[in-house]
Amino acid sequence: MTRWNDNLIAARETFVTHLECSMTGATYPADEVRNLSDAGWPLLVRYDLAGAAGALTREALEARPRDLWRWREILPVRRAASIVSLGESETPLVPLAKVAERLGLAELLVKDEGRLPTGSFKARGLVMAVSMANELGIRRIAMPTNGNAGAALAAYGARAGMEIVILCPDDTPEVNVREIAAYGARVYRVNGLIDDCGKLVGEGAREGRWFDMSTLKEPYRIEGKKTMGLELAEQLGWEVPDVIFYPTGGGTGLIGMWKGFAELEALGLIGSKRPRMVAVQAEGCAPIVKTWQQGEEHAPRWENAHTVAAGIRVPKAIGDFLILRAVRESHGFALAVPDEASLAAVDEAAQADGQLLCPEGGATLAACIAALERGLISKRDRVVLFNCATGLKYPMEDKSLRLDRHEGLAGLPA
Numbered sequence: 228m229t230r231w232n233d234n235l236i237a238a239r240e241t242f243v244t245h246l247e248c249s250m251t252g253a254t255y256p257a258d259e260v261r262n263l264s265d266a267g268w269p270l271l272v273r274y275d276l277a278g279a280a281g282a283l284t285r286e287a288l289e290a291r292p293r294d295l296w297r298w299r300e301i302l303p304v305r306r307a308a309s310i311v312s313l314g315e316s317e318t319p320l321v322p323l324a325k326v327a328e329r330l331g332l333a334e335l336l337v338k339d340e341g342r343l344p345t346g347s348f349k350a351r352g353l354v355m356a357v358s359m360a361n362e363l364g365i366r367r368i369a370m371p372t373n374g375n376a377g378a379a380l381a382a383y384g385a386r387a388g389m390e391i392v393i394l395c396p397d398d399t400p401e402v403n404v405r406e407i408a409a410y411g412a413r414v415y416r417v418n419g420l421i422d423d424c425g426k427l428v429g430e431g432a433r434e435g436r437w438f439d440m441s442t443l444k445e446p447y448r449i450e451g452k453k454t455m456g457l458e459l460a461e462q463l464g465w466e467v468p469d470v471i472f473y474p475t476g477g478g479t480g481l482i483g484m485w486k487g488f489a490e491l492e493a494l495g496l497i498g499s500k501r502p503r504m505v506a507v508q509a510e511g512c513a514p515i516v517k518t519w520q521q522g523e524e525h526a527p528r529w530e531n532a533h534t535v536a537a538g539i540r541v542p543k544a545i546g547d548f549l550i551l552r553a554v555r556e557s558h559g560f561a562l563a564v565p566d567e568a569s570l571a572a573v574d575e576a577a578q579a580d581g582q583l584l585c586p587e588g589g590a591t592l593a594a595c596i597a598a599l600e601r602g603l604i605s606k607r608d609r610v611v612l613f614n615c616a617t618g619l620k621y622p623m624e625d626k627s628l629r630l631d632r633h634e635g636l637a638g639l640p641a
């Protein structure tokens with residue numbers, strides 16, 4: 228009998244071997260507290276994939292509960308007791324059938340990450356980073372956030388009994404700021420953007436105040452986020468889709484999925500086909516798109532960044548070159564969309580198919596529509612959009628009507 232919590236409690240070996248600098252290839256031992264490599268670049272976790280292939284077979288996976296911890300052999304946590312879980316269930320693929328029909332598109336699926344704890348896919352990254360921090364004995368953590376990441380860190384940190392400090396831009400959506408505080412974290416509103424907050428978090432880390440858990444400045448959030456790609460391939464019967472539209476901020480998810488697909492192939496679980504990876508940004512903050520167009524590897528800071536899609540308002544991403552490499556290697560592209568198109572897409576998916584996207588998710592649908600119009604993708608493609616947070620966390624327009632109980636229903640349309 229498989230129990231619901233088998234993946235959380237079973238003694239299963241991780242095949243982690245070491246950490247590797249994503250730029251220079253320099254290696255570092257696993258199981259030590261680390262931020263960036265000595266050269267100042269993100270670290271990637273490496274595994275003995277030939278060894279893992281023996282344990283992580285299709286049959287073994289089939290027998291396990293369907294959650295993020297199903298993939299323990301290729302996740303970094305060594306001891307089950309280190310896991311700090313809030314129930315990271317597999318997220319569903321939801322077809323947007325009516326939207327697809329209007330567009331004449333063969334298949335349009337939303338991977339709905341809004342179902343995860345704290346309502347966003349930031350839970351995938353932070354459950355892994357906090358579990359590893361727990362394993363390595365870290366007790367105080369700080370992070371800059373546009374909202375969702377801070378909420379996820381605050382929730383998992385509370386569960387692990389850690390002290391959490393969050394710095395966010397002062398115009399971060401109110402619901403996020405309050406959610407962070409609700410978990411007992413200290414949250415500061417900063418008069419600046421996320422990279423300004425990041426500088427302060429880095430300063431505090433150098434002073435020894437806390438561990439810096441900024442995007443890609445510790446090795447484990449990518450490992451959590453890569454499970455999106457693992458899950459997706461398994462859900463599609465060990466196939467990858469033709470195209471993935473991903474709302475790109477710091478890019479952890481895009482980088483993570485790309486890494487995950489390579490690991491699945493090395494494990495013999497998928498073939499050599501890869502999806503075309505599309506980095507979607509908002510026109511008001513599109514450093515990756517601009518750099519992709521220019522054929523460069525590193526994106527300069529985007530000045531005066533603005534967009535309603537707070538999750539992708541990232542003016543400077545330390546992993547820009549990793550995002551751009553994945554986009555290019557996959558023969559994908561990068562596309563910026565105006566906020567109006569993203570919000571119109573949110574309305575269309577909600578009204579045609581009953582799927583409430585977050586504005587970042589709306590941006591992926593808007594980008595898909597634009598890509599079809601420009602012939603960048605084919606109508607025969609199987610397309611997956613990432614809806615990275617529940618639409619319920621965002622302000623919604625008041626479209627209600629008024630009804631006077633004294634006048635009754637007389638004035639209503641039949």
Ligand SMILES: *Cc1c(COP(=O)(O)O)cnc(C)c1O
Pocket residue numbers: 347349375376442474475476477478479480481538539585587588615616
């Ligand atoms: C963080 C976030 C993103 C961007 O994700 P990255 O992997 O950091 O690029 C997109 N959408 C939402 C809702 C987010 O919270």
